[in-house]
Amino acid sequence: MKRYEQVAQALRRRLEHGFYQPGDRLPSIRDLCTEFAVSVSTVQTAYAELEAAGWVAARPKSGYFALARNRPGTLPAVSRPAQQPLEVSQWDQVLALVNEAQEQGCLLLGGGSPDTTADTLKALRRGLSRLYQRPSSEQDNYDSLLGSPLLRRQLARLAGASGTVLHEDDIVITSGCQEALSIAIRTLTRPGDVVAVDSPSFYGSMQTLKACGLKALELPTDPQTGISLEALELALEQWPIKAIQVTPTHNNPLGYTMPDARKRALVALAQRFDVAIVEDDVYGDLAYTAPRPRTIKSWDDDGRVLLCSGFSKTLIPSLRLGWIAPGRHRDQALHMKYVSTGATATVPQLAVAEFVEQGYYERHLRQVVRTYQRNLDRILGWIHALLPADCAVSRPQGGFVLWIELKGLDCVRLNERLRLRGVQVAPGVLFSASGKYRDCLRINITRADAELYAGLERMADEIVAMRGEQQASE
Amino acid sequence: MKRYEQVAQALRRRLEHGFYQPGDRLPSIRDLCTEFAVSVSTVQTAYAELEAAGWVAARPKSGYFALARNRPGTLPAVSRPAQQPLEVSQWDQVLALVNEAQEQGCLLLGGGSPDTTADTLKALRRGLSRLYQRPSSEQDNYDSLLGSPLLRRQLARLAGASGTVLHEDDIVITSGCQEALSIAIRTLTRPGDVVAVDSPSFYGSMQTLKACGLKALELPTDPQTGISLEALELALEQWPIKAIQVTPTHNNPLGYTMPDARKRALVALAQRFDVAIVEDDVYGDLAYTAPRPRTIKSWDDDGRVLLCSGFSKTLIPSLRLGWIAPGRHRDQALHMKYVSTGATATVPQLAVAEFVEQGYYERHLRQVVRTYQRNLDRILGWIHALLPADCAVSRPQGGFVLWIELKGLDCVRLNERLRLRGVQVAPGVLFSASGKYRDCLRINITRADAELYAGLERMADEIVAMRGEQQASE
Numbered sequence: 001m002k003r004y005e006q007v008a009q010a011l012r013r014r015l016e017h018g019f020y021q022p023g024d025r026l027p028s029i030r031d032l033c034t035e036f037a038v039s040v041s042t043v044q045t046a047y048a049e050l051e052a053a054g055w056v057a058a059r060p061k062s063g064y065f066a067l068a069r070n071r072p073g074t075l076p077a078v079s080r081p082a083q084q085p086l087e088v089s090q091w092d093q094v095l096a097l098v099n100e101a102q103e104q105g106c107l108l109l110g111g112g113s114p115d116t117t118a119d120t121l122k123a124l125r126r127g128l129s130r131l132y133q134r135p136s137s138e139q140d141n142y143d144s145l146l147g148s149p150l151l152r153r154q155l156a157r158l159a160g161a162s163g164t165v166l167h168e169d170d171i172v173i174t175s176g177c178q179e180a181l182s183i184a185i186r187t188l189t190r191p192g193d194v195v196a197v198d199s200p201s202f203y204g205s206m207q208t209l210k211a212c213g214l215k216a217l218e219l220p221t222d223p224q225t226g227i228s229l230e231a232l233e234l235a236l237e238q239w240p241i242k243a244i245q246v247t248p249t250h251n252n253p254l255g256y257t258m259p260d261a262r263k264r265a266l267v268a269l270a271q272r273f274d275v276a277i278v279e280d281d282v283y284g285d286l287a288y289t290a291p292r293p294r295t296i297k298s299w300d301d302d303g304r305v306l307l308c309s310g311f312s313k314t315l316i317p318s319l320r321l322g323w324i325a326p327g328r329h330r331d332q333a334l335h336m337k338y339v340s341t342g343a344t345a346t347v348p349q350l351a352v353a354e355f356v357e358q359g360y361y362e363r364h365l366r367q368v369v370r371t372y373q374r375n376l377d378r379i380l381g382w383i384h385a386l387l388p389a390d391c392a393v394s395r396p397q398g399g400f401v402l403w404i405e406l407k408g409l410d411c412v413r414l415n416e417r418l419r420l421r422g423v424q425v426a427p428g429v430l431f432s433a434s435g436k437y438r439d440c441l442r443i444n445i446t447r448a449d450a451e452l453y454a455g456l457e458r459m460a461d462e463i464v465a466m467r468g469e470q471q472a473s474e
Numbered sequence: 475m476k477r478y479e480q481v482a483q484a485l486r487r488r489l490e491h492g493f494y495q496p497g498d499r500l501p502s503i504r505d506l507c508t509e510f511a512v513s514v515s516t517v518q519t520a521y522a523e524l525e526a527a528g529w530v531a532a533r534p535k536s537g538y539f540a541l542a543r544n545r546p547g548t549l550p551a552v553s554r555p556a557q558q559p560l561e562v563s564q565w566d567q568v569l570a571l572v573n574e575a576q577e578q579g580c581l582l583l584g585g586g587s588p589d590t591t592a593d594t595l596k597a598l599r600r601g602l603s604r605l606y607q608r609p610s611s612e613q614d615n616y617d618s619l620l621g622s623p624l625l626r627r628q629l630a631r632l633a634g635a636s637g638t639v640l641h642e643d644d645i646v647i648t649s650g651c652q653e654a655l656s657i658a659i660r661t662l663t664r665p666g667d668v669v670a671v672d673s674p675s676f677y678g679s680m681q682t683l684k685a686c687g688l689k690a691l692e693l694p695t696d697p698q699t700g701i702s703l704e705a706l707e708l709a710l711e712q713w714p715i716k717a718i719q720v721t722p723t724h725n726n727p728l729g730y731t732m733p734d735a736r737k738r739a740l741v742a743l744a745q746r747f748d749v750a751i752v753e754d755d756v757y758g759d760l761a762y763t764a765p766r767p768r769t770i771k772s773w774d775d776d777g778r779v780l781l782c783s784g785f786s787k788t789l790i791p792s793l794r795l796g797w798i799a800p801g802r803h804r805d806q807a808l809h810m811k812y813v814s815t816g817a818t819a820t821v822p823q824l825a826v827a828e829f830v831e832q833g834y835y836e837r838h839l840r841q842v843v844r845t846y847q848r849n850l851d852r853i854l855g856w857i858h859a860l861l862p863a864d865c866a867v868s869r870p871q872g873g874f875v876l877w878i879e880l881k882g883l884d885c886v887r888l889n890e891r892l893r894l895r896g897v898q899v900a901p902g903v904l905f906s907a908s909g910k911y912r913d914c915l916r917i918n919i920t921r922a923d924a925e926l927y928a929g930l931e932r933m934a935d936e937i938v939a940m941r942g943e944q945q946a947s948e
Contacts, residue, residue, distance in 0.1 A: 091809060098619050098812065116614035125607055128821075132602035140590035140790045145572050175649045175794065178816040190687070191665060204816065211813040213664070316614045318820035320649065335565060338572065339685040340814055342652040342678065346792035347602075348819070 007046035013381035020066040076392045076405040085194040085215035088433045110426035115446040120364035127351035143343040147173025150353035163298035173344045177282040177310035180324035183336040184278040184306040193242040198227040200431030216433040226258035236273040250283035253403045253442040255396025267299045281309040283399040303328030319348045372400045375448035386460040411441045423455045481520035487855040494540040550866045550879040559668040559689035562907045584900035589920040594838035601825035617817040621647025624827035637772035647818045651756040651784035654798035657810040658752045658780040667716040672701040674905030690907040700732035710747040717750045724757035727877045727916040729870025741773045755783040757873040777802030793822040846874045849922035860934040885915040897929045
């Protein structure tokens, strides 16, 4: 493929996947020269080709703009889960996924770990190393139950970026965001209760419902705007729902961010039916465009939102550092925190507090978000080139996971076949209470290298083979 | 006081507190010369004084032996809690205690932190510092759910010392022993269930019962042999008990170790009534005499004992490193672990695994146990000298906590008065479901310095003042 064709193809993929919406101005010729390390004439030829194909239009003295095209939608369908409370299953699948974390020699595309190779983490490692070296009885002994005031102060400050007004004493530090979610659910419910969830939904919170003897009411969810408020309203009228659990910002697995108006409307709905909201914001800081979106919590004026977050998706997961702002449920959440693990480990808190205070956190975010965006762009291109044309792909607005819908294909089976070839993905069934989304899968886009490309190639092979077998048996 | 008097006094205190039982051979003159750094004649004079006072007898060519003396018992009474299942209260008191952990300028005698000043911890700090410095994707990402195989292997090996046969895959690493206890209880029970407990009992596990909506059935407990098996048997006949929760080795707060025969009998009883045992062994490795006692788990032949332990009492509490061997309940315990906090922080596991493997752990244990024993000896002497003669004191066989019974004195009130004078203790009410042991308190003996002495002096003052006020009002 010639250089201009490569540039044209890359731009076409971005257009196909909605990176540039109709009317958007495209990058300048100069910017593309830098990005692709090619000459001005190469970019001009690429743009001429796209113009000829009807993808873009030139406007004098303004540059190139995206045109509307009649392409089939490439977004996954709006989910239509069975609208009744269900017990959560799929634990075996989740266990297999989390236990593979350390498997050697397997390309782990299913995991939820961020990129930890960035140089911008060095200051954090230095801090951890320095603090652990020094003996200090204050640092060695059990920390206070709320967690280090140094870290809570920084978190309260950072919360401003999402429009969330928090005082340091509104925050309880936890061992990872999973503990925050678990505390929130245990604080709000008793066995047998019903919790409404967006769907697909993070398997960690789904399994928490299972462990607490709760039922999940999975609600239709739009891959661009999130949980259906209309369906939620009907559900609130029909079922005795104790809490609404959502990941409204850079959703896992779909990548969407609920528009502000819908976030605000969700709070209003919760107020009307007097029900609590558990907001998982663990991917919230990984916005592809600044400023990061607001939290639901930022519209919460009566303390009914329990905001859960942490540093496992932004810094180093194995630090196990999270937090919860439990609103009016603070006393009970603190009791739950005490019995869950007692105080949280001290040194990681101190090291992260320092890292944030010195501005390293925000610098690191900028760095990794650039990487994830670049990876997303590449991987979308690869998916377009390798996977069947009828596959649908999510359009993440932040974070580092991608959701792929493979119309009618059994992705549990696909994952089994891929594992024999050294590749692992997260089958969609993990993200449902009752094994829905069987023809979907989630991949991690923290890398976009030759190995990942090879993994997608193998995936494409298996899809073709499985479809062939399916047709032969019909 | 002359040197020989000091030696005599030290020996007398040990005799008074039962360190040497009637008939026991006392240390040789040579040993005492080394211990007290005094001459042979000084020790001889001390022994002569003790002989004259009827404490010891000399036997030709054998040395000195302890004599029986008619002294009032100084042990706390066998507890007689109300024998019916109760909801757990006292959270406010527990919260006050754990939140004081970081309070500045207060002598914290109530806490449960070990001595972390020993040089023998240096290798651990070095290891932590070194591991955190190096970037490694394996180390940064979520660990497997069971925890690091390196650490589990070392734990399985160490378990041999307590007669416990464990394979590395029988063990799940947790964020501190509190998470292990919490997982055990959640695995075994549903809200409304009854759990039988020794009494007094560790407030962390009591509060776990509260958080899970369970009832505690507190059973009479002997300060030297532990939970009454007779009372337990009656209770098992009478109530639908789901689990028995005990700390049978170097009990917190009483310091006793259940004799082997009683541990074995407890397993037999649990088998007969088909009920599970939650064994808290977090102080188990801190035996004053080698070898350390066996666990109840070591007699468990059908996987009904959930053994919970960790490194918060032996190494550094703020590492938050514990583990559970859940026996036949492994699958459910693993699910509970997943929803509780997901994987455990990786680097502390690797650093402790290295520390144990290289023999530093056992060396450190020997070092701190010597310190605790020496402190106990000193503090018993100070208590004898300073506190009222009618106070009763526990006889710990390991660990670093001491239980003091102050006949009829309100120790919640005492603690409040002491706090105004910069001293904090753990009131006995913390250790009961319903605020019993109000005339008891627990102190930490990891230090035995001038400051602690001054704290005991202040305690003595307040006791005298409170008793005076009591008499005046009668």
